[in-house]
Amino acid sequence: MKTISENRAFGGVQGVYSHPSEATGTEMTFGLFLPEGAEDGRVPLLWYLSGLTCTHENAMVKSGVQRWAAEAGIAVVFPDTSPRGEGVPDNPAYDLGQGAGFYVNATQAPWNTHFRMWDYVTDELPRLLFNTFPLAEPAQAITGHSMGGHGALTIAMSFPGRFRSVSAFAPICNPTASEWGRKQFTAYLGADETQWAAYDASSLMKKRGFDGPILIDQGTSDQFLDLLKPESLATSMSERRQSGSCRMQKGYDHSYFFVSTFIEEHVAFHAAALFA
Amino acid sequence: MKTISENRAFGGVQGVYSHPSEATGTEMTFGLFLPEGAEDGRVPLLWYLSGLTCTHENAMVKSGVQRWAAEAGIAVVFPDTSPRGEGVPDNPAYDLGQGAGFYVNATQAPWNTHFRMWDYVTDELPRLLFNTFPLAEPAQAITGHSMGGHGALTIAMSFPGRFRSVSAFAPICNPTASEWGRKQFTAYLGADETQWAAYDASSLMKKRGFDGPILIDQGTSDQFLDLLKPESLATSMSERRQSGSCRMQKGYDHSYFFVSTFIEEHVAFHAAALFA
Numbered sequence: 001m002k003t004i005s006e007n008r009a010f011g012g013v014q015g016v017y018s019h020p021s022e023a024t025g026t027e028m029t030f031g032l033f034l035p036e037g038a039e040d041g042r043v044p045l046l047w048y049l050s051g052l053t054c055t056h057e058n059a060m061v062k063s064g065v066q067r068w069a070a071e072a073g074i075a076v077v078f079p080d081t082s083p084r085g086e087g088v089p090d091n092p093a094y095d096l097g098q099g100a101g102f103y104v105n106a107t108q109a110p111w112n113t114h115f116r117m118w119d120y121v122t123d124e125l126p127r128l129l130f131n132t133f134p135l136a137e138p139a140q141a142i143t144g145h146s147m148g149g150h151g152a153l154t155i156a157m158s159f160p161g162r163f164r165s166v167s168a169f170a171p172i173c174n175p176t177a178s179e180w181g182r183k184q185f186t187a188y189l190g191a192d193e194t195q196w197a198a199y200d201a202s203s204l205m206k207k208r209g210f211d212g213p214i215l216i217d218q219g220t221s222d223q224f225l226d227l228l229k230p231e232s233l234a235t236s237m238s239e240r241r242q243s244g245s246c247r248m249q250k251g252y253d254h255s256y257f258f259v260s261t262f263i264e265e266h267v268a269f270h271a272a273a274l275f276a
Numbered sequence: 277m278k279t280i281s282e283n284r285a286f287g288g289v290q291g292v293y294s295h296p297s298e299a300t301g302t303e304m305t306f307g308l309f310l311p312e313g314a315e316d317g318r319v320p321l322l323w324y325l326s327g328l329t330c331t332h333e334n335a336m337v338k339s340g341v342q343r344w345a346a347e348a349g350i351a352v353v354f355p356d357t358s359p360r361g362e363g364v365p366d367n368p369a370y371d372l373g374q375g376a377g378f379y380v381n382a383t384q385a386p387w388n389t390h391f392r393m394w395d396y397v398t399d400e401l402p403r404l405l406f407n408t409f410p411l412a413e414p415a416q417a418i419t420g421h422s423m424g425g426h427g428a429l430t431i432a433m434s435f436p437g438r439f440r441s442v443s444a445f446a447p448i449c450n451p452t453a454s455e456w457g458r459k460q461f462t463a464y465l466g467a468d469e470t471q472w473a474a475y476d477a478s479s480l481m482k483k484r485g486f487d488g489p490i491l492i493d494q495g496t497s498d499q500f501l502d503l504l505k506p507e508s509l510a511t512s513m514s515e516r517r518q519s520g521s522c523r524m525q526k527g528y529d530h531s532y533f534f535v536s537t538f539i540e541e542h543v544a545f546h547a548a549a550l551f552a
Contacts, residue, residue: 008497009533061532064340067540221284256337257285264343 001132004029010070011036014060019128023120024083025113030125031060031078032133035070044139044274045129046076046267047163049121049155051146052180053099056080059145062256068267074274075135079121081147083114096184102175103151104199106188115188118199122155141270145169145259146224147180149216153201153233157210165273167215167266169259170222174202174232180224202229205236214244215269217262219252277408280305286346287312290336295404299396300359301389306401307336307354308409311346320415320550321405322352322543323439325397325431327422328456329375332356335421338532344543350550351411355397357423359390372460378451379427380475382464391464394475398431417546421445421535422504423456425492429477429509433486441549443491443542445535446498450478450508456500478505481512490520491545493538495528 004016012035021028037043046069048059056078059065069076082088082101089110091097101117130137142163144152149171156166175181176196185196197203214237218230234246252258280292288311297304313319322345324335332354335341345352358364358377365386367373377393406413418439420428425447432442451457452472461472473479490513494506510522528534 007529007531007533008495008527008537010537014533061338064343064536066533067340067343067536219284251284253283255283257283257290257342260340260343261284261286 001128009033010066012038012066012070014066016056021083021120021124023116023124026083026085026088028083028120028125029056029080031056032129033060033066033069033076034133035073035075037073038075038134042134042136044074044141045135046074046270047140047142047152048076048078049103049142049144049148049151050078050081051144051148052081052095054081054148055099058256059259062260063263064260065263065267068264072267072271074267074271075133077125077129079125082117088114095180096187100147100184102147102184102188102199103155104185104188107195108188108190111188121151122159139164139274141165141274143167143169143266143270144171146228146254147172150175150201154199154204157201157204157208158198160208160211163212164276165213165215165270166210167269168217169262169266170218170224170228170254171201171216171230171233172228174200174229176200176203177232178227178229180227202232202236205233205240205242209240209242210244213269213273214242215266216244216246217249217266218247219249219254219258221251222254224254277404285309286342288314288342288346290342292332297359297396297400299392299400302359302361302364304359304396304401305332305356307332308405309336309342309345309352310409311349311351313349314351314410318410318412320350320417321411322350322546323416323418323420323428324352324354325379325418325420325424325427326354326357327420327424328357328371330357330424331375334532335535338536339539340536341539341543344540348543348547350543350547351409353401353405355401358393364390371456372463376423376460378423378460378464378475379431380461380464383471384464384466387464397427398435415440415550417441417550419443419445419542419546420447422500422530423448426451426477430475430480433477433480433484434474436484436487439488440552441489441491441546442486443545444493445538445542446494446500446504446530447477447492447506447509448504450476450505452476452479453508454503454505456503478508478512481509481516481518485516485518486520489545489549490518491542492520492522493525493542494523495525495530495534497527498530500530
């Protein structure tokens with residue numbers, strides 16, 4: 001593992017690190033904020049999964065999450081959204097290929113050689129983190145924005161008991177029924193739609209639900225609202241009697257100004273579960 | 277004036293606007309955050325001047341200032357750091373030309389045709405702002421980072437009575453004695469050093485001081501500490517018996533993580549003066 005940078009922030013350290021990944025076959029970069037308390041012992045970990053076009057850096061510099069994580073005594077990890085670099089397939093569209101891994105394991109050429117973000121985020125990166133940093137594996141929570149909200153919800157429901165709480169900002173809620181999903185799943189997973197359901201939050205909610213609290217925030221002026229389909233997830237949550245909140249926030253759009261406005265409440269929500 | 281974007285943020289609006297500038301002879305872009313209270317009447321205004329290589333956007337997306345400005349009921353304006361565009365002189369160095377206006381009126385060719393950032397920030401932009409937005413002209417404060425801290429300090433001391441308070445993050449404190457200053461002043465103002473003193477915070481402090489509170493934060497691990505010379509300003513403040521605080525913050529560097537860590541305290545500092 002290489003240290004790219006470490007900056008003091010809010011009494012803790014905002015680091016950026018890279019490492020060769022077996023899952024993706026590339027060098028992967030991630031950000032990790034450690035609060036001051038990590039100097040004295042293991043601290044809880046909040047996963048922040050980012051959206052389309054993002055790297056590890058966007059949330060790290062724009063969300064303001066460190067302010068609240070420092071206060072609560074929680075670490076935050078910011079994984080990249082896809083493999084990158086020479087030899088890694090890409091597509092001219094912003095929503096396919098590099099920057100658009102969709103947190104799945106691709107099975108179709110040419111993507112299947114590197115695009116294994118599910119394994120990277122759920123297996124390889126956690127092992128690296130818990131072996132390297134003072135993080136408390138039993139105290140994990142997960143959140144994300146847009147494509148990262150999709151990742152947070154699907155991963156949380158697929159690993160029962162791993163995450164105490166899950167939240168999302170403007171998540172892609174029903175990708176199998178949206179052009180933010182169908183296009184990418186066809187490319188990464190193939191035309192057989194039965195292979196897609198494991199990566200659809202609304203389907204997983206119907207089938208499994210989540211054993212903990214859920215918090216979803218969605219802006220009413222989001223320019224991508226029709227692609228996100230929060231109504232599908234809300235319906236599934238209601239049918240399943242899933243405990244959780246789906247909030248429509250008046251006038252907010254899809255930008256990081258929306259995320260930074262509500263990140264304080266999301267950290268407080270996760271802190272309540274992590275320190276329960 | 278053109279509206280580039282408006283995003284709801286923290287109950288208010290983060291806007292980006294552009295307008296043709298007489299001072300610079302170019303189209304100039306700025307950001308303006310208006311808190312919710314601006315819907316009902318005029319609100320105080322905090323100026324945030326940015327550093328080398330920055331545009332209007334860096335502090336707007338990275339500092340997190342809006343969170344605290346919204347809570348206090350203060351607007352924040354983010355001017356650009358230089359004229360830009362075709363026909364505007366530039367230099368391959370990051371610290372001269374576009375992105376490096378140093379908040380001066382250049383008198384030397386080729387810079388003197390466009391690089392009139394002093395007039396832009398102290399005269400033209402204020403007039404535009406107070407004519408266009410619900411801002412309270414008698415309630416202004418000013419802050420900035422690095423080159424923008426230099427701008428904030430020199431402008432605050434040059435317009436007695438205009439600003440209630442001034443603060444800075446890692447400001448260039450003594451540019452006439454630093455390579456962050458001598459190089460640019462030679463280019464913009466010429467070799468006659470008597471023309472430079474009006475743009476040197478330590479000199480102005482000796483000569484005039486500031487009729488209000490001053491707050492300076494400086495990281496002890498700042499990679500540019502030798503160029504910033506906070507000791508010169510601290511000495512001048514002490515000699516003048518200027519009221520104010522110069523704080524050395526252990527372990528912090530020159531990045532926006534330093535700014536975002538302490539911006540909450542700077543907004544509280546300005547709010548105390550603006551609502552006094």
